[in-house]
Amino acid sequence: MENSSGIKKIAVVGPESTGKSTISAQLADHYQTVWVPEYSREYCSQLTGPCSWEDEINMFKGQLALEEQLSPQANKLLICDTTFITVKIWSDYVFGKAPEEVLSELPRRHYDLYLLMDIDLPWEDDPLRNFPELREYFMDVWKKELQALNASYYIISGTHDVRKRNAINTINQFFNII
Template identity: 40%
Template sequence: MEKIPQQKAFKGIKIVLYGPESTGKSTLARQLTEHFETIKVDEYARQYLQEKLDQTGKVCDYADLVPIAIGQRKAENIASITAKNHLFCDTDALETYVYSLAYFDKAPVELEEAARKSDYDLYLLLDVDIPWVADDLRDRPKDRKEMLGRFEKGLLDFQKNYSKISGAGEERFKNAITAIKKLTDK
Protein backbone atom coordinates (compact mmCIF):
# COMPACT_ATOMS: atom_id res chain seq x y z
CA MET A 1 0.00 0.00 0.00
CA GLU A 2 1.19 3.49 -0.83
CA LYS A 3 2.32 5.56 2.16
CA ILE A 4 1.43 9.13 3.06
CA PRO A 5 4.30 11.24 1.65
CA GLN A 6 6.49 13.40 3.86
CA GLN A 7 5.80 17.13 3.68
CA LYS A 8 8.04 19.10 1.37
CA ALA A 9 9.69 22.17 2.80
CA PHE A 10 8.10 25.51 2.03
CA LYS A 11 9.97 28.79 2.30
CA GLY A 12 6.92 30.87 3.21
CA ILE A 13 4.04 30.66 5.66
CA LYS A 14 1.87 27.56 5.47
CA ILE A 15 -1.68 27.85 6.84
CA VAL A 16 -4.43 25.24 7.17
CA LEU A 17 -8.13 26.06 6.94
CA TYR A 18 -9.50 23.60 9.47
CA GLY A 19 -12.71 22.62 11.19
CA PRO A 20 -16.12 21.01 10.80
CA GLU A 21 -18.04 20.74 7.56
CA SER A 22 -19.83 23.79 6.19
CA THR A 23 -17.81 26.40 8.06
CA GLY A 24 -16.54 28.22 4.98
CA LYS A 25 -13.06 26.68 4.72
CA SER A 26 -13.03 26.56 0.92
CA THR A 27 -14.50 30.04 0.57
CA LEU A 28 -12.01 31.51 3.01
CA ALA A 29 -9.12 29.65 1.34
CA ARG A 30 -10.11 31.22 -1.98
CA GLN A 31 -10.39 34.71 -0.45
CA LEU A 32 -7.02 34.44 1.29
CA THR A 33 -5.36 33.11 -1.84
CA GLU A 34 -6.61 36.09 -3.82
CA HIS A 35 -5.65 38.54 -1.06
CA PHE A 36 -2.10 37.20 -0.71
CA GLU A 37 -1.73 36.58 -4.47
CA THR A 38 -0.65 32.98 -4.10
CA ILE A 39 -2.12 29.51 -4.63
CA LYS A 40 -4.09 27.13 -2.46
CA VAL A 41 -4.46 23.40 -2.00
CA ASP A 42 -8.05 22.31 -2.50
CA GLU A 43 -9.72 19.75 -0.26
CA TYR A 44 -8.84 16.39 -1.81
CA ALA A 45 -11.41 14.47 0.27
CA ARG A 46 -14.29 16.34 -1.36
CA GLN A 47 -13.21 15.36 -4.88
CA TYR A 48 -12.36 11.79 -3.86
CA LEU A 49 -15.59 11.17 -1.95
CA GLN A 50 -17.83 12.87 -4.51
CA GLU A 51 -16.39 10.62 -7.24
CA LYS A 52 -16.92 7.57 -5.01
CA LEU A 53 -20.50 8.59 -4.26
CA ASP A 54 -21.26 9.28 -7.92
CA GLN A 55 -19.74 5.99 -9.10
CA THR A 56 -20.82 3.60 -6.33
CA GLY A 57 -23.53 5.35 -4.32
CA LYS A 58 -21.37 4.77 -1.23
CA VAL A 59 -19.89 7.28 1.18
CA CYS A 60 -16.59 7.31 3.04
CA ASP A 61 -15.42 4.17 4.77
CA TYR A 62 -12.37 3.47 6.90
CA ALA A 63 -10.31 2.23 3.94
CA ASP A 64 -10.66 5.64 2.25
CA LEU A 65 -8.85 7.62 4.95
CA VAL A 66 -5.23 6.89 4.04
CA PRO A 67 -5.83 7.40 0.28
CA ILE A 68 -7.45 10.76 1.12
CA ALA A 69 -4.44 11.77 3.21
CA ILE A 70 -2.10 10.65 0.42
CA GLY A 71 -3.97 12.72 -2.18
CA GLN A 72 -4.08 15.78 0.08
CA ARG A 73 -0.36 15.59 0.89
CA LYS A 74 0.63 15.07 -2.77
CA ALA A 75 -1.37 18.14 -3.78
CA GLU A 76 0.20 20.15 -0.96
CA ASN A 77 3.71 19.07 -1.93
CA ILE A 78 3.13 20.10 -5.55
CA ALA A 79 1.71 23.47 -4.48
CA SER A 80 4.63 24.12 -2.13
CA ILE A 81 6.95 24.26 -5.14
CA THR A 82 5.15 27.14 -6.86
CA ALA A 83 3.40 29.05 -4.04
CA LYS A 84 4.71 32.49 -3.19
CA ASN A 85 5.05 33.72 0.40
CA HIS A 86 1.90 31.99 1.65
CA LEU A 87 0.35 28.59 1.03
CA PHE A 88 -3.23 27.94 2.10
CA CYS A 89 -4.29 24.33 2.60
CA ASP A 90 -8.00 23.55 2.62
CA THR A 91 -7.70 20.80 5.29
CA ASP A 92 -4.83 18.44 6.13
CA ALA A 93 -4.01 15.06 7.70
CA LEU A 94 -5.14 16.24 11.15
CA GLU A 95 -8.57 17.07 9.75
CA THR A 96 -8.83 13.57 8.28
CA TYR A 97 -7.63 12.10 11.59
CA VAL A 98 -10.33 13.95 13.57
CA TYR A 99 -13.02 12.80 11.13
CA SER A 100 -11.72 9.23 11.44
CA LEU A 101 -12.18 9.32 15.21
CA ALA A 102 -15.62 10.92 14.89
CA TYR A 103 -16.96 8.43 12.34
CA PHE A 104 -15.07 5.21 13.15
CA ASP A 105 -13.85 5.65 16.77
CA LYS A 106 -10.33 4.85 15.56
CA ALA A 107 -7.74 6.11 13.09
CA PRO A 108 -5.05 4.42 11.01
CA VAL A 109 -1.64 4.63 12.71
CA GLU A 110 -0.06 6.14 9.57
CA LEU A 111 -2.70 8.88 9.54
CA GLU A 112 -2.03 9.74 13.18
CA GLU A 113 1.71 9.79 12.48
CA ALA A 114 1.26 12.09 9.47
CA ALA A 115 -0.92 14.44 11.52
CA ARG A 116 1.62 14.52 14.35
CA LYS A 117 4.57 15.21 12.03
CA SER A 118 2.75 17.81 9.93
CA ASP A 119 4.35 21.22 10.09
CA TYR A 120 2.20 24.30 9.53
CA ASP A 121 2.71 27.80 10.79
CA LEU A 122 -0.94 28.29 11.68
CA TYR A 123 -4.28 26.51 11.72
CA LEU A 124 -7.37 28.66 11.25
CA LEU A 125 -10.09 26.82 13.20
CA LEU A 126 -13.36 27.97 11.65
CA ASP A 127 -16.26 28.44 14.03
CA VAL A 128 -19.74 27.02 13.44
CA ASP A 129 -21.34 30.45 13.65
CA ILE A 130 -22.44 30.56 9.99
CA PRO A 131 -25.41 28.65 8.53
CA TRP A 132 -24.95 25.01 7.62
CA VAL A 133 -25.37 24.36 3.88
CA ALA A 134 -26.44 20.89 2.73
CA ASP A 135 -24.76 18.99 -0.10
CA ASP A 136 -24.21 15.37 -1.17
CA LEU A 137 -21.43 14.75 1.35
CA ARG A 138 -22.33 16.77 4.43
CA ASP A 139 -24.26 14.84 7.05
CA ARG A 140 -23.96 16.32 10.53
CA PRO A 141 -25.91 19.59 10.75
CA LYS A 142 -26.96 18.92 14.35
CA ASP A 143 -23.49 17.93 15.58
CA ARG A 144 -21.64 21.09 14.59
CA LYS A 145 -20.70 22.28 18.09
CA GLU A 146 -19.63 18.80 19.13
CA MET A 147 -17.51 18.49 15.97
CA LEU A 148 -15.96 21.92 16.60
CA GLY A 149 -14.95 20.66 20.04
CA ARG A 150 -13.39 17.55 18.48
CA PHE A 151 -11.41 19.67 16.03
CA GLU A 152 -10.15 21.99 18.75
CA LYS A 153 -9.18 18.98 20.89
CA GLY A 154 -7.15 17.65 17.95
CA LEU A 155 -5.22 20.92 17.78
CA LEU A 156 -4.57 20.86 21.51
CA ASP A 157 -3.64 17.17 21.62
CA PHE A 158 -1.15 17.59 18.76
CA GLN A 159 0.08 20.96 20.10
CA LYS A 160 -0.65 22.91 16.92
CA ASN A 161 -0.58 26.71 16.70
CA TYR A 162 -4.10 27.93 15.92
CA SER A 163 -6.49 30.81 15.92
CA LYS A 164 -10.27 30.42 16.10
CA ILE A 165 -11.99 32.38 13.35
CA SER A 166 -15.58 33.56 13.81
CA GLY A 167 -17.87 35.99 12.04
CA ALA A 168 -19.79 35.91 8.78
CA GLY A 169 -18.72 37.08 5.34
CA GLU A 170 -16.30 39.99 5.30
CA GLU A 171 -15.92 39.88 9.09
CA ARG A 172 -14.70 36.26 8.92
CA PHE A 173 -12.21 37.19 6.20
CA LYS A 174 -10.91 40.19 8.19
CA ASN A 175 -10.56 38.06 11.34
CA ALA A 176 -8.48 35.55 9.37
CA ILE A 177 -6.27 38.35 8.01
CA THR A 178 -5.78 39.65 11.57
CA ALA A 179 -4.73 36.18 12.80
CA ILE A 180 -2.25 35.81 9.94
CA LYS A 181 -0.89 39.31 10.56
CA LYS A 182 -0.31 38.45 14.24
CA LEU A 183 1.73 35.47 13.12
CA THR A 184 3.83 37.45 10.64
CA ASP A 185 4.35 40.36 13.08
CA LYS A 186 6.03 38.10 15.66
Protein backbone atom coordinates (compact mmCIF):
# COMPACT_ATOMS: atom_id res chain seq x y z
CA MET A 1 0.00 0.00 0.00
CA GLU A 2 1.84 3.07 -1.23
CA ASN A 3 1.43 6.23 0.75
CA SER A 4 -0.45 8.83 -1.31
CA SER A 5 -0.81 11.40 1.49
CA GLY A 6 2.73 12.75 1.21
CA ILE A 7 3.49 11.51 4.72
CA LYS A 8 6.87 9.78 4.97
CA LYS A 9 6.77 6.64 7.10
CA ILE A 10 9.70 5.75 9.33
CA ALA A 11 9.73 2.30 10.93
CA VAL A 12 11.77 1.92 14.11
CA VAL A 13 12.54 -1.79 14.35
CA GLY A 14 14.89 -4.28 15.94
CA PRO A 15 15.31 -6.98 18.56
CA GLU A 16 13.91 -6.74 22.07
CA SER A 17 15.25 -4.11 24.47
CA THR A 18 16.93 -1.92 21.88
CA GLY A 19 15.13 1.31 22.75
CA LYS A 20 12.53 1.35 19.95
CA SER A 21 9.76 2.95 22.02
CA THR A 22 12.09 5.48 23.61
CA ILE A 23 13.58 6.61 20.30
CA SER A 24 10.14 6.66 18.62
CA ALA A 25 8.83 9.07 21.26
CA GLN A 26 11.98 11.20 21.03
CA LEU A 27 11.79 11.39 17.24
CA ALA A 28 8.10 12.28 17.28
CA ASP A 29 8.87 15.06 19.75
CA HIS A 30 11.83 16.31 17.71
CA TYR A 31 9.87 16.37 14.42
CA GLN A 32 6.64 17.55 16.11
CA THR A 33 4.61 14.65 14.81
CA VAL A 34 2.85 11.55 16.14
CA TRP A 35 4.21 8.09 16.63
CA VAL A 36 2.45 4.76 16.36
CA PRO A 37 3.07 2.71 19.50
CA GLU A 38 3.78 -1.00 19.41
CA TYR A 39 0.31 -2.59 19.43
CA SER A 40 1.57 -5.97 20.61
CA ARG A 41 2.92 -4.52 23.88
CA GLU A 42 -0.57 -3.56 25.06
CA TYR A 43 -2.11 -6.70 23.56
CA CYS A 44 0.37 -9.09 25.20
CA SER A 45 0.03 -7.38 28.57
CA GLN A 46 -3.58 -8.59 28.59
CA LEU A 47 -2.79 -12.24 27.76
CA THR A 48 -3.19 -14.83 30.50
CA GLY A 49 -1.26 -17.58 28.68
CA PRO A 50 1.30 -18.05 25.94
CA CYS A 51 0.81 -16.17 22.70
CA SER A 52 -1.17 -18.22 20.16
CA TRP A 53 -1.32 -18.23 16.37
CA GLU A 54 -4.58 -16.27 16.56
CA ASP A 55 -2.92 -13.75 18.87
CA GLU A 56 -0.24 -13.16 16.24
CA ILE A 57 -2.93 -12.48 13.61
CA ASN A 58 -4.72 -10.14 16.03
CA MET A 59 -1.48 -8.24 16.66
CA PHE A 60 -0.87 -7.95 12.92
CA LYS A 61 -4.34 -6.50 12.36
CA GLY A 62 -4.10 -4.27 15.43
CA GLN A 63 -0.75 -2.79 14.39
CA LEU A 64 -2.06 -1.93 10.92
CA ALA A 65 -5.27 -0.44 12.32
CA LEU A 66 -3.36 1.69 14.82
CA GLU A 67 -1.05 2.95 12.08
CA GLU A 68 -3.99 3.85 9.85
CA GLN A 69 -5.78 5.55 12.74
CA LEU A 70 -2.79 7.76 13.64
CA SER A 71 -1.47 8.47 10.14
CA PRO A 72 -3.85 11.41 9.46
CA GLN A 73 -2.42 13.18 12.55
CA ALA A 74 1.17 13.02 11.25
CA ASN A 75 3.10 16.18 10.48
CA LYS A 76 5.05 15.14 7.34
CA LEU A 77 6.64 12.15 9.13
CA LEU A 78 4.92 9.19 10.78
CA ILE A 79 7.14 7.40 13.28
CA CYS A 80 6.17 3.73 13.70
CA ASP A 81 7.41 1.95 16.84
CA THR A 82 7.96 -1.37 15.09
CA THR A 83 5.78 -2.77 12.32
CA PHE A 84 3.83 -5.93 11.64
CA ILE A 85 7.06 -7.52 10.33
CA THR A 86 7.64 -8.31 14.00
CA VAL A 87 4.67 -10.69 13.77
CA LYS A 88 6.40 -12.50 10.89
CA ILE A 89 9.68 -12.75 12.77
CA TRP A 90 8.08 -14.01 16.00
CA SER A 91 5.77 -16.41 14.19
CA ASP A 92 8.66 -17.85 12.19
CA TYR A 93 10.61 -18.37 15.40
CA VAL A 94 7.83 -19.66 17.64
CA PHE A 95 5.57 -21.50 15.16
CA GLY A 96 7.97 -22.23 12.29
CA LYS A 97 5.96 -20.12 9.84
CA ALA A 98 4.15 -16.81 9.54
CA PRO A 99 0.44 -16.18 8.90
CA GLU A 100 -0.45 -15.87 5.22
CA GLU A 101 -2.12 -12.50 5.89
CA VAL A 102 1.22 -11.14 7.07
CA LEU A 103 3.20 -12.58 4.16
CA SER A 104 0.81 -11.22 1.55
CA GLU A 105 0.82 -7.74 3.14
CA LEU A 106 4.63 -7.45 3.32
CA PRO A 107 5.22 -6.35 -0.29
CA ARG A 108 2.22 -4.01 -0.22
CA ARG A 109 2.99 -2.06 2.96
CA HIS A 110 5.60 0.60 2.25
CA TYR A 111 7.85 2.34 4.77
CA ASP A 112 10.15 4.99 3.39
CA LEU A 113 12.90 4.36 5.91
CA TYR A 114 13.69 1.72 8.51
CA LEU A 115 15.82 2.54 11.54
CA LEU A 116 17.18 -0.79 12.80
CA MET A 117 18.10 -0.34 16.45
CA ASP A 118 21.42 -1.92 17.34
CA ILE A 119 21.85 -4.35 20.23
CA ASP A 120 24.48 -2.16 21.90
CA LEU A 121 22.12 -1.08 24.70
CA PRO A 122 22.09 -3.12 27.91
CA TRP A 123 19.22 -5.58 28.26
CA GLU A 124 16.36 -4.30 30.41
CA ASP A 125 14.16 -6.90 32.03
CA ASP A 126 10.48 -6.60 31.25
CA PRO A 127 7.73 -9.21 31.68
CA LEU A 128 6.94 -8.95 27.95
CA ARG A 129 10.52 -9.65 26.82
CA ASN A 130 11.58 -13.22 26.29
CA PHE A 131 14.99 -13.78 24.75
CA PRO A 132 17.93 -11.81 26.18
CA GLU A 133 20.32 -14.48 24.90
CA LEU A 134 19.01 -14.25 21.31
CA ARG A 135 19.57 -10.58 20.54
CA GLU A 136 22.35 -11.27 18.00
CA TYR A 137 20.21 -13.95 16.35
CA PHE A 138 17.24 -11.59 16.02
CA MET A 139 19.47 -8.74 14.82
CA ASP A 140 20.60 -11.00 11.97
CA VAL A 141 16.98 -11.97 11.26
CA TRP A 142 15.97 -8.31 11.08
CA LYS A 143 18.79 -7.56 8.62
CA LYS A 144 17.73 -10.50 6.41
CA GLU A 145 14.05 -9.49 6.51
CA LEU A 146 14.83 -5.89 5.56
CA GLN A 147 17.20 -7.00 2.80
CA ALA A 148 14.53 -9.39 1.46
CA LEU A 149 12.15 -6.41 1.22
CA ASN A 150 14.87 -4.35 -0.48
CA ALA A 151 14.15 -1.81 2.24
CA SER A 152 16.09 1.36 2.90
CA TYR A 153 17.46 0.77 6.37
CA TYR A 154 20.19 2.06 8.62
CA ILE A 155 21.50 0.61 11.85
CA ILE A 156 21.26 3.10 14.69
CA SER A 157 23.83 2.64 17.44
CA GLY A 158 24.92 4.53 20.51
CA THR A 159 23.53 5.12 23.94
CA HIS A 160 21.20 7.84 25.19
CA ASP A 161 21.66 11.16 23.38
CA VAL A 162 24.15 9.69 20.90
CA ARG A 163 21.53 7.20 19.69
CA LYS A 164 18.95 9.96 19.34
CA ARG A 165 21.40 12.19 17.48
CA ASN A 166 22.36 9.32 15.16
CA ALA A 167 18.70 8.64 14.37
CA ILE A 168 17.95 12.32 13.71
CA ASN A 169 21.04 12.69 11.51
CA THR A 170 20.06 9.59 9.52
CA ILE A 171 16.51 10.86 8.98
CA ASN A 172 17.70 14.35 8.05
CA GLN A 173 20.21 13.00 5.53
CA PHE A 174 17.80 10.43 4.07
CA PHE A 175 15.01 12.96 3.53
CA ASN A 176 17.30 15.96 2.88
CA ILE A 177 15.95 17.82 5.90
CA ILE A 178 18.07 20.80 6.87
